[in-house]
Amino acid sequence: MTTNKKWMDEIAEQAIQVLLSRFWIIKEDDPELYAIIRDRESVIKDFMREKCGFRLIVHRYFIKLEKIPAQAEGWMGIREFQEPLDYVLLCSVLAFLENKSVDDQFLLSQLCEELKLLTPESVKLNWENYVHRKSLIRVLKWMQEMKMIRIIDSNDLLFTHDEKEAEALYEQTVLSRYFMRTYPKDLYRFSSRDEILKADLSDDDSIRRRHQVYRRMLLSPVVYESEMSEEEWLYIKNYRYRIAEDLQKTAGLSLEVYKKTALAVVIDQRSKLHQFPDGKMITALFLQFADEVRHRLATEEVDRTDRGWILLTAVQFEQWLQSCKERFDYGWSKEYKKQSLGKTAKELLHFLIDWKMAKVDDERAIIYLLPAIGRMVGNYPADYKEKHRRNQERSR
Structure with a gap:
């Protein structure tokens, strides 16, 4: 029997961290976590409604916090998706499922036929097109991972190579009904994002x-x-x-x-939130690049806006990265040591934009480094270079 605690405690804090980090919590997958959130439903729901205007959905099979951002940002997309078509097909598959009951089964071939009718005419969906087939497979795979559909029997991987040779049997779950949030009016009546x-x-x-x-x-x-x-x-x-x-x-x-x-x-590194920085190599490159930025600001004149943003051309950005590489690349992974500076610069810039530490003015061909890039820097310990050199000598 649940007591539904009405005050904020450490467990409720951890529950909120999970709700902010994950799309939903499925009872079958995380029964203990589901019970904890259910036990503290009242206090979590009150805070989220009062402070954020977020809706906490507590269902017999799952719990979902509907997190609506103040503004749309590039990093908010589905990372597994690669093309705008992926999103079009996701919405079209959800529209297809609306006409089916929970636990209804359907064939891949049936879905493909229906999608031709459900997608906008501008898409010109053609299953003989490899790009279109690959896009649908990405969508269906992601929907399986999200537990909106389950696969009963399949050779759907063949669909990537030949639409006529592939077939699969899927089953809809209750979660597909709750992926999209409800709106106060029909979507076609909205004029903008x-x-x-x-x-x-x-x-x-x-x-x-x-x-x-x-x-x-x-x-x-x-x-x-x-x-x-x-x-x-x-x-x-x-x-x-x-x-x-x-x-x-x-x-x-x-x-x-x-x-x-x-x-x-x-505050606490044991937090359930997605934390930055993490242990990825591109994150280490960022921390070292941030150190290079601080070094440049301290030793030379750098163009800045009245907001404090640093102005760089693409050439200057690569020059700063080259200087960073000369200082630190003995600790870089083999991949980043060997790949071209241009490719590394492109990856780093995309990373900075995702974390709101940079933005690009395409019309002026200017890169702005934003104030958050100065919040943290990274460097190797004083004895790291010598240890790295000795380790390399031993491995020869």
């Missing part, structure tokens, strides 16, 4: 402002004054101590507010 994002916001200015600020702080790596309304930034400045208290007691986060930047930082 921003209008969809703001559809559930309160008409009350003070409530709407609070929800937008907390959504930014909980879902974005960093927030800048330039991307917010004046009222939202003033809310952060004026209520920073209240926001800091809320973030710490509910999600284990520490609020940092600077002149034109604010971000929430994980």
